[in-house]
Amino acid sequence: xxxxxxxxxxxxxxxxxxxxxxxxxxxxxxxxxxxxxxxxxxxxxxxxxxxxxxxxxxxxxxxxxxxxxxxxxxxxxxxxxxxxxxxxxxxxxxxxxxxxxxxxxxxxxxxxxxxxxxxxxxxxxxxxxxxxxxxxxxxxxxxxxxxxxxxxxxxxxxxxxxxxxxxxxxxxxxxxxxxxxxxxxxxxxxxxxxxxxxxxxxxxxxxxxxxxxxxxxxxxxxxxxxxxxxxxxxxxxxxxxxxxxxxxxxxxxxxxxxxxxxxx
Numbered sequence: 001x002x003x004x005x006x007x008x009x010x011x012x013x014x015x016x017x018x019x020x021x022x023x024x025x026x027x028x029x030x031x032x033x034x035x036x037x038x039x040x041x042x043x044x045x046x047x048x049x050x051x052x053x054x055x056x057x058x059x060x061x062x063x064x065x066x067x068x069x070x071x072x073x074x075x076x077x078x079x080x081x082x083x084x085x086x087x088x089x090x091x092x093x094x095x096x097x098x099x100x101x102x103x104x105x106x107x108x109x110x111x112x113x114x115x116x117x118x119x120x121x122x123x124x125x126x127x128x129x130x131x132x133x134x135x136x137x138x139x140x141x142x143x144x145x146x147x148x149x150x151x152x153x154x155x156x157x158x159x160x161x162x163x164x165x166x167x168x169x170x171x172x173x174x175x176x177x178x179x180x181x182x183x184x185x186x187x188x189x190x191x192x193x194x195x196x197x198x199x200x201x202x203x204x205x206x207x208x209x210x211x212x213x214x215x216x217x218x219x220x221x222x223x224x225x226x227x228x229x230x231x232x233x234x235x236x237x238x239x240x241x242x243x244x245x246x247x248x249x250x251x252x253x254x255x256x257x258x259x260x261x262x263x264x
Contacts, residue, residue: 003183003196006232010087015053017081020045024074024085025064036063051092057101065092066102070188072223084227093190106189109149109178116152116178124155132158136173143172143245144211144237146202148218149185152178161217161242168249173209177218180205184224199229206237213238215245 022041025048031037036044036059047060065088074085096102109116121129132147132155145165147158165172180202187195206214214237216222225239 001232003187003199003228003232004192006228007087007091007192010084011052011091014049014083014088018045018049018083019081020049021080023078023080024083027073027078028064028068029071029073030067030069031064034063034067036060048088048092051095052088055095057096057099061092062096062102065089065096068188070184070220072227075223075227086227090187090190090192094192097190102190104189104191106185106191109152109185110181114178116149120152120155120178124159128155128159131162133176133178135175135179138171138173140210141171141173142212143170144175144206144209144214145172145242146175146180146182146206146214146216146221147177148182148216148221149177150220151217158217164246164253165215167254168252170249172215173211175206182218182221182224182229184220187224187228199224200233203229203233203235207235211237213240213245215240215242217242 020042022043022045024041025031025044026041031044039060044060044064047058048064050056051058051061068086068089070086072086079085093102097104107116108114111117117133120132124132132152143165145161147161151157162174165174181198182202183195183197183199185195186192186198216225216239219241222239222241225235229235230239
């Protein structure tokens with residue numbers, strides 16, 4: 001299966017199984033603050049279904065999709081039919097963009113002039129910037145540490161994380177988040193085709209190091225892996241968040257203050 005296959009299956013499953021109960025809209029934390037906040041959740045979902053089935057643009061479907069903050073709340077066992085409302089939102093955005101009814105609005109962190117690169121480069125010395133933008137040299141390792149792109153707005157966090165990884169002492173490869181992409185920034189904003197390409201390339205790159213697990217700093221990357229990438233692709237490694245990895249290895253860090261070893 002590919003990620004595009006996953007979205008095609010989700011669309012058909014939505015059309016076959018959505019009962020338009022509106023629970024996903026009811027649980028959405030942002031919709032009450034939009035122009036459709038005065039409508040019932042059932043009314044909103046009926047309009048979403050109409051758009052998905054018949055392709056009729058309407059304000060309710062548009063707002064439900066484009067107001068999404070990607071909190072992933074609607075993916076956590078809310079739907080009684082086990083559908084993924086986030087993927088449906090992204091399918092709606094893709095349709096609006098393909099029809100010329102909405103613009104592509106994402107930024108690409110891999111581009112040389114991206115805001116991620118500019119802000120990271122002016123916050124740390126050149127030697128540190130090179131450290132967080134160049135991959136490790138070794139070919140195979142127990143772990144691959146992939147920070148994602150958004151953390152480059154605060155590059156000192158990546159440097160601190162690398163220091164912690166070094167102190168723990170496991171074999172790891174650092175895979176920069178500005179030259180590699182989980183695809184979320186594209187998929188979330190409706191460019192599912194480009195996002196799927198980026199995600200599949202990332203999985204292939206990580207797998208090439210033959211790691212036991214990938215360690216992700218970014219929680220959005222982890223959610224995207226768990227909710228979109230892993231269900232579609234055969235991933236030959238475990239997926240860990242940096243806090244999970246840290247919690248499992250606190251006893252390997254020489255802490256000067258025992259109270260500093262508390263992870264919350």
